[in-house]
Amino acid sequence: MRYAATRTSYSPSSPTPARGFTLLELLIVIGILSVLIGILVPVLGGVRNAARSATSESLVREVVTASQTYMIDNRRPPGLFSQRDLGAMPNATRGFTAMENALLELSGGVVDDPAAPSPNDDNSLLRVGPFATDNQNALVDTLAIGAQDGPGYLRLGDNALYPVLGQATNIDIYNSNETEIVKGMPDIVDAFGTPLMMWVQDASSGPVNDVTDFARIVYAPASQQTSRFYYNTNIGYLASGYARDGNPGSNPSQRGLGESMGNQFGVSLLGAGRSELMRRQNMTAILGSPAFPSESDPSLPSNARGEVVVISANRNRVFFENPLSFNTTLPESIGGFPIGYGPRQNVPGTTDRASSIVSDFNDIIQSAGG
Numbered sequence: 001m002r003y004a005a006t007r008t009s010y011s012p013s014s015p016t017p018a019r020g021f022t023l024l025e026l027l028i029v030i031g032i033l034s035v036l037i038g039i040l041v042p043v044l045g046g047v048r049n050a051a052r053s054a055t056s057e058s059l060v061r062e063v064v065t066a067s068q069t070y071m072i073d074n075r076r077p078p079g080l081f082s083q084r085d086l087g088a089m090p091n092a093t094r095g096f097t098a099m100e101n102a103l104l105e106l107s108g109g110v111v112d113d114p115a116a117p118s119p120n121d122d123n124s125l126l127r128v129g130p131f132a133t134d135n136q137n138a139l140v141d142t143l144a145i146g147a148q149d150g151p152g153y154l155r156l157g158d159n160a161l162y163p164v165l166g167q168a169t170n171i172d173i174y175n176s177n178e179t180e181i182v183k184g185m186p187d188i189v190d191a192f193g194t195p196l197m198m199w200v201q202d203a204s205s206g207p208v209n210d211v212t213d214f215a216r217i218v219y220a221p222a223s224q225q226t227s228r229f230y231y232n233t234n235i236g237y238l239a240s241g242y243a244r245d246g247n248p249g250s251n252p253s254q255r256g257l258g259e260s261m262g263n264q265f266g267v268s269l270l271g272a273g274r275s276e277l278m279r280r281q282n283m284t285a286i287l288g289s290p291a292f293p294s295e296s297d298p299s300l301p302s303n304a305r306g307e308v309v310v311i312s313a314n315r316n317r318v319f320f321e322n323p324l325s326f327n328t329t330l331p332e333s334i335g336g337f338p339i340g341y342g343p344r345q346n347v348p349g350t351t352d353r354a355s356s357i358v359s360d361f362n363d364i365i366q367s368a369g370g
Contacts, residue, residue: 049315052191056312057364059160059190063198066106066154067308068368076203077308077369078102078153080110080138081130083202087219087230091130095169095236099198100128100185102308104138107161108150111139121182128171128185145186161186164195166261168239168253168272178252190312193259197237197319199287199309201228201370208300215283217276228304229287231270231279238319239272241265262317269320269339281338286311286320286358286365288341301341306367314362321361 070078079101119125129137146155163184172184187195205226208214216227241256241263248255256263265273269282288301313319
């Protein structure tokens with residue numbers, strides 16, 4: 001018997017709807033993304049800060065190298081005015097810094113032409129210097145600093161050479177809202193937007209028998225009491241900001257220094273808000289060479305780190321910031337104890353306080369000469 005072949009036919013059916021995510025699945029995906037973002041953002045921020053730190057260190061090295069070359073050629077550190085001029089009382093309000101002073105000989109800009117026009121709002125000429133009267137200060141073309149026809153020791157791009165907001169100075173000229181510098185003395189600025197700070201040793205100072213022989217706040221011409229370093233040579237940076245327990249003021253110098261408005265006055269261990277004694281002691285610890293303590297008094301250095309010392313505040317944006325934020329054994333400097341120079345107490349295996357404590361900070365510090 002033969003059977004007829006049969007074919008089973010199927011009628012077309014409606015397409016099956018695509019399955020969507022459930023609310024639970026969406027929440028799981030969002031949670032995973034949040035965890036990944038939480039991991040990646042700090043990592044990327046750390047990479048960015050590391051790159052900026054490397055750029056800042058390179059900039060410090062470039063300034064130190066330029067200063068060293070200048071000293072070889074001229075047998076003295078760079079600077080149009082003496083450190084005693086910068087350390088004297090008139091500069092407490094002028095706020096002309098040692099770095100700005102050095103720039104005038106490393107990068108040029110000084111106008112020697114007696115027929116040059118007077119500074120006004122329509123040109124780039126500016127009177128800069130540490131003296132109260134303009135005729136003692138230098139006439140500078142701010143746009144010529146670092147130009148190709150200058151001294152050539154140091155040439156920097158516009159990203160590292162510009163007037164920094166918030167300095168405690170009466171040299172820079174602001175707009176009516178005090179939010180922008182219309183005309184000012186350029187500074188050398190690190191990758192975090194904070195100016196580099198330079199300390200230059202007074203070559204005519206005598207031996208170090210006490211702290212005041214190494215660091216003084218002011219040089220007084222009448223007494224002619226000299227020191228290795230004078231605080232007023234950097235007061236334009238270190239007086240920027242406000243009291244630690246206070247609030248920013250209305251004028252630029254009371255808001256803080258640089259793009260991040262770092263509170264040097266109230267937070268830096270060198271800030272003008274510290275007592276004079278603490279500032280002198282901290283200057284001694286930072287600027288004294290840890291390799292050369294005094295034989296007669298090991299709590300004092302016999303030599304400076306160098307004739308020129310250049311410092312970047314690095315990622316903290318405040319020079320030698322409150323050390324209590326570090327996970328290290330440090331004195332309570334904010335509570336009134338200075339860093340100090342000499343044997344570090346109660347730290348096993350550590351004999352040199354100056355080198356060990358200063359290295360605990362994030363600041364980049366390099367020197368030339370000496």
